[in-house]
Amino acid sequence: MEKSRRSFILGSVRAAGIAALGGLVWSAYIDEVRANTLILRPPGALDEPDFLNACIKCGMCVEACPFDTLSLAKPGSNKPLGTPFFTPRDIPCYMCDDIPCVPVCPTGALDITKVTTDNKLDIDKSQMGAAIVDTKNCIAFWGIQCDACYRACPLMDEAIYLEYEKNKRTGKHAFLKPVVNTDICTGCGLCEHACVTKEAAIRVLPREVVLGEVGNHYIKGWDKKDESRLQNAEQIHTTTKISEQKPVDSLNDMGDLLNDF
Amino acid sequence: MISKIWSNYRFLIARRITQISIMLLYAAGNYLGWTFLQGNLSSSLLLNTVPLSDPYAVLQMFSAGAMISTNILIGALIITVFYALVGGRVFCSWVCPVNIITDSANYLRNKLGFNNVAKKQPASRNIRYWVLILSLILSYVLSITAFEFISPISITHRGIIFGLGMAWAAMLVIFLFDLFILKNGWCGHMCPLGGFYSLVGKKSLIRVDHNEQNCTACMECKVVCPESQVLFMVSKESMQVLGSECTNCGRCVEVCDDDALNFSIRNLIKDKKNEKNK
Numbered sequence: 001m002e003k004s005r006r007s008f009i010l011g012s013v014r015a016a017g018i019a020a021l022g023g024l025v026w027s028a029y030i031d032e033v034r035a036n037t038l039i040l041r042p043p044g045a046l047d048e049p050d051f052l053n054a055c056i057k058c059g060m061c062v063e064a065c066p067f068d069t070l071s072l073a074k075p076g077s078n079k080p081l082g083t084p085f086f087t088p089r090d091i092p093c094y095m096c097d098d099i100p101c102v103p104v105c106p107t108g109a110l111d112i113t114k115v116t117t118d119n120k121l122d123i124d125k126s127q128m129g130a131a132i133v134d135t136k137n138c139i140a141f142w143g144i145q146c147d148a149c150y151r152a153c154p155l156m157d158e159a160i161y162l163e164y165e166k167n168k169r170t171g172k173h174a175f176l177k178p179v180v181n182t183d184i185c186t187g188c189g190l191c192e193h194a195c196v197t198k199e200a201a202i203r204v205l206p207r208e209v210v211l212g213e214v215g216n217h218y219i220k221g222w223d224k225k226d227e228s229r230l231q232n233a234e235q236i237h238t239t240t241k242i243s244e245q246k247p248v249d250s251l252n253d254m255g256d257l258l259n260d261f
Numbered sequence: 262m263i264s265k266i267w268s269n270y271r272f273l274i275a276r277r278i279t280q281i282s283i284m285l286l287y288a289a290g291n292y293l294g295w296t297f298l299q300g301n302l303s304s305s306l307l308l309n310t311v312p313l314s315d316p317y318a319v320l321q322m323f324s325a326g327a328m329i330s331t332n333i334l335i336g337a338l339i340i341t342v343f344y345a346l347v348g349g350r351v352f353c354s355w356v357c358p359v360n361i362i363t364d365s366a367n368y369l370r371n372k373l374g375f376n377n378v379a380k381k382q383p384a385s386r387n388i389r390y391w392v393l394i395l396s397l398i399l400s401y402v403l404s405i406t407a408f409e410f411i412s413p414i415s416i417t418h419r420g421i422i423f424g425l426g427m428a429w430a431a432m433l434v435i436f437l438f439d440l441f442i443l444k445n446g447w448c449g450h451m452c453p454l455g456g457f458y459s460l461v462g463k464k465s466l467i468r469v470d471h472n473e474q475n476c477t478a479c480m481e482c483k484v485v486c487p488e489s490q491v492l493f494m495v496s497k498e499s500m501q502v503l504g505s506e507c508t509n510c511g512r513c514v515e516v517c518d519d520d521a522l523n524f525s526i527r528n529l530i531k532d533k534k535n536e537k538n539k
Contacts, residue, residue, distance in 0.1 A: 060300050074423075
């Protein structure tokens, strides 16, 4: 009796230990693969955490893509296994009008409403990433004439436009500097694919990686739309030792200061 | 000779044919654009209309708090009903490509005589159920489909259908584990998907039936069976193999030269009688 109780306790403790060990290793591995944020997802993908638990890794989007842009992450790639991604320098997204990769998604991890305007598929609405220019290594910023990315852009003059500037070094030429409007850029990567430098000087990265966020402390006072952010603003009252009195009283209050003399 | 091969390997041959042709159909869906079967074993589309989804993956999604679309819900339901009827682990022995790896490891293990040396199995066959529970807990805690991110089953079928990459390493690990460490290690002890399908098929209809009168107690069936605990009644009692871990692979049926094991339909009425007698 005593022995069987002991062996039962030993067995349970052993099982609990193995389960804890396995669970820790398992979750550590998942945390590790999840930590890689430099992955470009197909159009219409949910935000990364939602995408990762909604994607069932069936590869229907991969099969639907006519350009072989998409592939499923394989073991050894340090990406969440089996999830679809693309590498624009190799094959960019060609922004098909009928977006074959999205409607085939069985789980809604690729959300059709994210690429729909007025009940019509609209690939221009997709936000796969955002392009960013390395102005040090972009030859257009050197003054050499190149507009490869600008011309490759399917939303030319909107997502990438050229800023003209006088080239003071030569005195008679112009800089044609590519500038990305990240509000419009879909992250298709055709610019990165077209870039002529050895390593692309314009790159597409996930939007959360590229974009900053102003927050509520700065408002474009000259922009009606931006100013509407103030509509529901509330004043914040903070009380400190000094603000117990009104400012003027606080300044005039000599307190015990004069007593020293 | 040929009739001997046929009678001793007919289910094995049929299983290999279904396993390989399902993989080929998926691969053709990817590489050639065939629409008979698209996707992979996690979720697929049959004939461009019928959705099919892995119910265990959907269960993990549910546990992770993902939104479940009607599409995969229907797909998972179809698969669940199918396996609940024909036998849960029919998936394991007739569809899953990992079965080919573990069967060959087991074959080699037998040929090399490892089983005579390591007679004792140091691990419980219930580990799979604990892994199943752990996977659902981790899915909930990490809000991610925990097993789908490490599943060697998915790695294998994705490797076959979408390109191998380093997937061969996962396949090799399973092969070596089954060969050197634990007999029927992956499929018979660890795999939570197998555990899940065991539970799904608890009341399934297609069952192997043992006829004790014909049995000569040669025990060939227990040697080939990957879940030999379900054959506890062999040479003792005439009854159906009702253990839910039976994969309906049919190996026992085909190696039996005495007509003591055959496929049958679960006898629901007799079941109740037996319970009453007890």
